[in-house]
Amino acid sequence: MPTLHWLTRDKDIAASSLAPYRLLEAVETYGDDPETQNMLIHGDNLDALKALLPFYAGKIKCIYIDPPYNTQSAFEHYDDNLEHTEWLSMMYPRFELLRDLLSESGLIWVNLDDNEAHYTKIILDEIFGRKNFVANVIWQKRTSPDARATISDAHDHILVYAKDFETIRANLNKIELDEAQRAKYKNPDNDRRGPWVSTDFTAQGYRPNQMYKITTPGGTEYHPPEGRCWANLESVFNNLVANNKIWFGKKGNSRPRIKNFLSDAQGLTPWTWWGNQDVGHNQEAKKEINKLFGAGNAFDTPKPERLIKRILHVSTTPGDIVLDSFLGSGTTAAVAHKMDRNYIGIEMGEHAETHCLPRLKKSDRWGTGGNLRSTGMGGWWLIQILPIG
Numbered sequence: 001m002p003t004l005h006w007l008t009r010d011k012d013i014a015a016s017s018l019a020p021y022r023l024l025e026a027v028e029t030y031g032d033d034p035e036t037q038n039m040l041i042h043g044d045n046l047d048a049l050k051a052l053l054p055f056y057a058g059k060i061k062c063i064y065i066d067p068p069y070n071t072q073s074a075f076e077h078y079d080d081n082l083e084h085t086e087w088l089s090m091m092y093p094r095f096e097l098l099r100d101l102l103s104e105s106g107l108i109w110v111n112l113d114d115n116e117a118h119y120t121k122i123i124l125d126e127i128f129g130r131k132n133f134v135a136n137v138i139w140q141k142r143t144s145p146d147a148r149a150t151i152s153d154a155h156d157h158i159l160v161y162a163k164d165f166e167t168i169r170a171n172l173n174k175i176e177l178d179e180a181q182r183a184k185y186k187n188p189d190n191d192r193r194g195p196w197v198s199t200d201f202t203a204q205g206y207r208p209n210q211m212y213k214i215t216t217p218g219g220t221e222y223h224p225p226e227g228r229c230w231a232n233l234e235s236v237f238n239n240l241v242a243n244n245k246i247w248f249g250k251k252g253n254s255r256p257r258i259k260n261f262l263s264d265a266q267g268l269t270p271w272t273w274w275g276n277q278d279v280g281h282n283q284e285a286k287k288e289i290n291k292l293f294g295a296g297n298a299f300d301t302p303k304p305e306r307l308i309k310r311i312l313h314v315s316t317t318p319g320d321i322v323l324d325s326f327l328g329s330g331t332t333a334a335v336a337h338k339m340d341r342n343y344i345g346i347e348m349g350e351h352a353e354t355h356c357l358p359r360l361k362k363s364d365r366w367g368t369g370g371n372l373r374s375t376g377m378g379g380w381w382l383i384q385i386l387p388i389g
């Protein structure tokens, strides 16, 4: 398999196994659940991930990371200007440890921009296996172009890999329909099963037993259009007609369409386009963080809570463990906390204590509709990594 090469590759591929096991020390517990396993770890994530390995290997259901993008910027709370080789060298061993922590039914979501996303795809193909690549989600992070740019970037890449694609293939959660999507369901024939939307009753290709003639109630005859066949066998079609699940239009003479009821809708299959109306954008994230800490004390590069909510919704259920090893201002931990997921957040900057900790203290759990539900704060440990010797 083709692999990516850089100056220090040989050293870097040995780094995760050579990193010493260090101990994690619980400093303080917070919240109202003294039995909690939730953790906020203050320290370098290479040490922290290695220290977690003996206890959490194969147990993490969802990993979301938003590492420094290598934009050559110096942000107030952290530097984002590693040389390209240094960035790859930093990430390779961490990806290996993250893979080992992920459960068989787990997903990792890696949020990057064009600076490093394409190099990272090749590294992740090597570490997770090409067959475990799930998707490159395009998150529309801006609302308008940056006038100073040559071609302004509108999106980030979120590379998604499974530990084992076959295990998750049919097991991800659907995205709940929003008001606008629900409003598309109508009931023009007063069907007692409630509102529905119709979809085309054809499929691509030529299947000899799906090429039959259909006669509508008004007497019009239809054959499948060029290059397509009907969606099912004639016996299945007749059954659908008998159950009033085929729609021939108000006058009963249109091409057949199949009725899909709102009551059966399990939500939308996630796809790779995540627009900013649905999952938020950079300015929304800034507003959230300013509201928490005040504009003077905010964090430079937060992610919107709605983005993380979508990721956790698709890939976890309450009680699963979520890990973010580049925690920043604590968005992933706060959202996991609100959604009743367990979490481990790792951050090496001082903002682990100045931002993540107070943010968790302000977080309460969400109800199913995303509204606040007062069932207590849950709890978490503040953990430090002990030096060796």
Ligand SMILES: C[S@@+](CC[C@H](N)C(=O)[O-])C[C@H]1O[C@@H](n2cnc3c(N)ncnc32)[C@H](O)[C@@H]1O
Pocket: 043, 044, 045, 046, 066, 067, 068, 069, 077, 078, 299, 301, 302, 303, 304, 325, 326, 327, 328, 329, 330, 331, 332, 346, 347, 348, 349
């Ligand atoms: C882009 S920010 C993450 C922002 C976060 N998603 C949020 O919503 O606030 C990247 C973070 O990774 C942290 N970081 C960088 N290298 C790290 C390392 N080796 N160990 C732990 N944290 C690290 C930085 O201090 C920074 O806070």
